[in-house]
Amino acid sequence: RTKLASQRRQVDETLSPLRLSGEQLLLVKKRMRGALEAGLKSKGPSAVKMLPSYVYQTPDGTEHGKYLALGLGGTNFRALLVDLKKGLLQNSRLNHKIYPTPVEIMQGSGEELFDHIAQCVGDFLDYMGMKSARLPAGLTFSFPCEQAGIDTGTLVSWTKGFKATDCEGHDVVGMLREAIKRRNEFDLDIVSVVNDAVGTMMSCAYEDPQCEIGLIAGTGTNQDDGAEREKKEEHAGIPKMCINTEWGGLGDDGSLDDIITHYDSEVDQNSLNPGKQRFEKLISGMYLGEVVRQVLLDLTRGGLLFRGQVTEALKTTGIFHTKYLSQIESDRLALLQVRSVLQQLGLDSTCDDSIIVKEVCGAVSHRAAQLSGAGVAAVVDKIRENRGLDHLDITVGVDGSLYKLHPHFSGVLQQTVNMLAPQCTVSLLPSEGGSGTGAALTAAVARKKL
Ligand code: ADP
Numbered sequence: 001r002t003k004l005a006s007q008r009r010q011v012d013e014t015l016s017p018l019r020l021s022g023e024q025l026l027l028v029k030k031r032m033r034g035a036l037e038a039g040l041k042s043k044g045p046s047a048v049k050m051l052p053s054y055v056y057q058t059p060d061g062t063e064h065g066k067y068l069a070l071g072l073g074g075t076n077f078r079a080l081l082v083d084l085k086k087g088l089l090q091n092s093r094l095n096h097k098i099y100p101t102p103v104e105i106m107q108g109s110g111e112e113l114f115d116h117i118a119q120c121v122g123d124f125l126d127y128m129g130m131k132s133a134r135l136p137a138g139l140t141f142s143f144p145c146e147q148a149g150i151d152t153g154t155l156v157s158w159t160k161g162f163k164a165t166d167c168e169g170h171d172v173v174g175m176l177r178e179a180i181k182r183r184n185e186f187d188l189d190i191v192s193v194v195n196d197a198v199g200t201m202m203s204c205a206y207e208d209p210q211c212e213i214g215l216i217a218g219t220g221t222n223q224d225d226g227a228e229r230e231k232k233e234e235h236a237g238i239p240k241m242c243i244n245t246e247w248g249g250l251g252d253d254g255s256l257d258d259i260i261t262h263y264d265s266e267v268d269q270n271s272l273n274p275g276k277q278r279f280e281k282l283i284s285g286m287y288l289g290e291v292v293r294q295v296l297l298d299l300t301r302g303g304l305l306f307r308g309q310v311t312e313a314l315k316t317t318g319i320f321h322t323k324y325l326s327q328i329e330s331d332r333l334a335l336l337q338v339r340s341v342l343q344q345l346g347l348d349s350t351c352d353d354s355i356i357v358k359e360v361c362g363a364v365s366h367r368a369a370q371l372s373g374a375g376v377a378a379v380v381d382k383i384r385e386n387r388g389l390d391h392l393d394i395t396v397g398v399d400g401s402l403y404k405l406h407p408h409f410s411g412v413l414q415q416t417v418n419m420l421a422p423q424c425t426v427s428l429l430p431s432e433g434g435s436g437t438g439a440a441l442t443a444a445v446a447r448k449k450l
Pocket residue numbers: 073074075076217218219220284285286287321322323324326399400401402405406
């Protein structure tokens with residue numbers, strides 16, 4: 001009995017740095033707020049970049065026509081043909097294809113990456129029988145881009161699992177146009193490029209005009225604030241422009257050092273971009289499984305798990321995909337099934353082990369959802385104050401597998417926002433069409449201006 005009690009105490013001690021108090025969450029909210037303001041003012045580099053999107057308005061329902069929506073996300077390239085007919089968004093699975101991006105392409109040369117994308121577009125146009133159409137296209141590109149207009153974006157830096165050469169500092173639309181030219185099979189009229197968070201906001205705003213924010217919880221994470229007044233000098237006089245916050249960079253200046261645990265530091269050090277995207281590494285699908293694995297390693301070394309045996313499986317980077325967190329944390333899953341999930345990963349567990357693993361997964365995903373909530377609270381309160389309101393009703397359009405598929409992430413996110421932004425009523429709206437439809441809508445809105 002005393003042995004059990006002491007084990008329990010040690011597990012609790014291990015997990016305690018991952019459990020954030022209300023005060024700590026308020027601090028994160030405050031720091032996010034500070035970083036949002038600093039990003040708007042700064043001319044040089046800042047942890048949270050606050051990039052102008054050149055999107056000035058959300059759709060009003062009068063958009064029409066056929067658009068090709070293309071999107072490069074953290075794991076997939078998506079192509080979608082959208083037919084916008086007077087307020088009716090026609091979208092079915094039939095006009096949509098997903099192409100997984102192979103790791104060798106993510107980490108090869110830029111030319112290979114864009115050739116791959118052009119090849120996917122060619123395949124999709126073949127599939128739709130529309131190769132000769134020269135369709136207007138909207139692109140979502142889920143990496144930070146410094147934009148000088150709606151149809152150009154210079155890649156600031158790769159994030160997530162990408163590190164293709166000769167792309168940083170170059171215009172991604174230009175690179176795609178060149179790849180299409182090299183392919184010489186079809187032509188496209190690329191009208192717009194937006195971040196996936198902007199795309200998500202646009203697609204949700206089509207359904208709900210109160211939607212002024214887009215949020216991504218998938219491979220990476222990002223948020224944009226559709227209501228922010230742009231304060232950088234060159235944009236003075238523009239009443240309203242959607243800002244891509246690139247909030248994943250919070251903490252890159254050390255501002256989260258008291259929250260970041262040594263498990264997180266380990267994950268950061270093993271990543272493609274050490275020292276960068278520290279907030280993203282606490283909350284996004286690409287990293288949560290790795291954080292869990294680091295905690296499991298520590299518990300095993302301490303003799304508290306897996307009979308103290310650090311197996312090859314447990315030492316393998318990346319075995320713990322975030323989808324396993326979703327499975328293990330599912331309320332419907334019995335402990336025996338948790339053990340069978342672990343078995344699939346090559347981890348032999350006892351019943352006690354499976355209880356502890358479930359607890360670790362819960363602590364890591366709970367923290368991720370709470371930190372995302374602290375970030376959302378900072379953004380909505382800022383919008384509320386900018387407008388001089390005592391109370392703000394606002395909708396956040398959300399996309400990403402972590403949000404949509406994890407059993408508790410969305411609930412904890414909502415609870416945290418409610419707690420940390422009591423003067424706002426925030427509705428979270430899962431995006432139906434995804435950021436792809438948003439890309440088509442952005443292209444349609446941008447064309448209306450011409
Ligand atoms: P992308 O970020 O490429 O646009 P997604 O939104 O689908 O694509 O996000 C993929 C990320 O979501 C991956 O990092 C993966 O670990 C995570 N993921 C996939 N399935 C699940 C799941 N069932 N539960 C939680 N996370 C998941």
